[in-house]
Amino acid sequence: MHTLQFQPASAPACVVESHAIVEVPLTEIRALRDAPSPVGAPPLPPRFLRHCDEHTVVGVRVVLEAIAAMPEPAASFARYGVIGAPLQAGRISAAQTLSQVAKAGGIAVSPHIVPQCSLHALASAVSVGLGMHGPNLGASGGPEALSEGLFAALSLVRSAGCDGLWLVFSEWDEEPILDDTGAPANDPLCRAVAVAIRPHTAADTAAVTLSLAASDTPAPRDASAHPPGSALATFAWALAACAGGGAIASWVHECPWGAEIRIAASSAAARATRPQVAATARREAA
């Protein structure tokens, strides 16, 4: 082993400009597809979401919610990038497509399946729909989506030539149960979390921050080692708790490779920032 010239690094903190969480039952996503913009959010092009995957529909909605929740919305996000980290996006469409292909052959394959159901699609939809010209990319797609998405975003936010990044996660609270035609037999919630981040500056006195710290003691890389419950739901709770009144001042997410991602609220931030958990169309309200 050689001596390290560059020791494990901690990246400078990023400011959380806004965030939101949205949870929508599968059966209500069709309505959201037709009317995606909440009050106070910018409009999308007409019928923009008509071919999109369910994760994308809810992912775009949560970004719009986060924009609407901003006390002073930015004039433009044109110089922002987007990272989308959906968990197993496109499964319903894939099941339906494969079921149809088995009966009718290749002619039954929708030309939208690749551009709308691949890992990049959520990020691309946010970029295209809201006019963001920074890089747009998907991250993970698998069970480590929270770690991979956060690590990628905090790595790129200072180096990607943009003013900031939108980071959007999505997952089903339980995976859809599909019949042989790909039709869902249950009504799971699609949960999406959006976070807008930009590099921290000296002028940011009242801020909730996200930061990345390296650790040399990685947790075991074992797919069965996930704690019960959703890491994304816990992350959303922690984000809201740090930002919305000082219920907690900090929270740490540990990546499987040992890096730590910390949410921290200054006391000023806790006083100044209003809660931004916009849980629209929750199951209990449905």
Place this chain on the structure above:
Amino acid sequence: MVSPHPSERAAVITGLGVVSPLGNCFADVAESLLAGRSGVREIAAAAGAREGRQFAAPVMSIPQPTAPGYDDFASLGRLEQLCLAPAALAFADAAVANVVRPQRIGIVLGIGAEQLKAWELDFLAGGKRVFEPQRSEALVHRIARRLGIAGPAVAVAAACASSGYAMALGRTWLDAGQVDACLVGGCDILSPTAIAAFYNLRALSRRSDDPHKASRPFDRDRDGFVMAEGGAFFMLERRSEAARRGAKVYGELAGVGMSSDAHHMVTPCSDPTEAARAITLALADAGIEPADVDYVNAHAAGTPVGDAAEAGAIRLAFGTAADTIPVSSTKSMSGHLVSGAAAFEAVACLAAMQREAVPPTVNLDAVDPACTLDHVPHVARPHRVAIAASNSFGFGGANLCLVLRKAA
């Protein structure tokens, strides 16, 4: 866009692995590219494929890694084989396993539709995974475990630019000190559903009468791209660390530029502004001027709109220098490796540097007047290449340019 590098922090390539329609090692790929050899051929129609005669650029054989621990290689799915083989080759080529701690080695895998492909291949084999509510471990983590990589492991997707984004992210980690070595690259696989989807989108060439002539970027009679499969991976290290251990260096990943068109989910943007911005950002990141570039490996897949838009972007970004910088699209020979394309085309740039010749755009019989550049039609052009720029563009308006610099 990574902040200016003291040269010792520059990201250099110390390992290379490739599995492609044009060969499964650097030397073979370089030879094929400079000979103008095409990997496109007629393929058997698979279950669920579109109607009619089919052609693509397949990988004819996937080499099993020779290191211990790959006895089960033949039992792995083809997608995992296509990804693991070049990753393992690059890892072994760099020989970092005994000199860098596993926790300080990262991996970034560029793959655009891992799950769609995995569900499809399972379904075609009689499986039901796509219908079952289960979540399985992602490929990048399986490969990390297989190679003994214990640092950050992330998969990224930007459609046809995926593996280039992987290279960009890995370079960022290296620059920030998150890792001391990072395996970066990507791969893709031919699948009947993907072929049918692109065919139905009218993105594929329909020249089924002569598959070798089907991939014709920048040509007046181009009618779409030819799908391919394969992958390429690189080990990135900081120059100082590579020099300290006397590592072989293939070249430097000197600059990265990324942007988005924010125009359409599918259709390329005819306005070249954002694609040109990605190129300009990459040149600035590398600290060079347009005239310093010796070769541009174009994304040009052979689609009518995309090739013309890219020609406009090259003109806009390079200005008058575009009159004299050789440009070629190696997709004319390799086909379009989709998620693996950007990394494979970085291999083509390194080949141009090593062999001092620009690979050609085969099938470029009559240049489209909308694509006027300094093309290299049909045969390779002897030319010293010290700096190459490689473009990649993807669905959703993802733009990427990589600048590679010859090893000193």
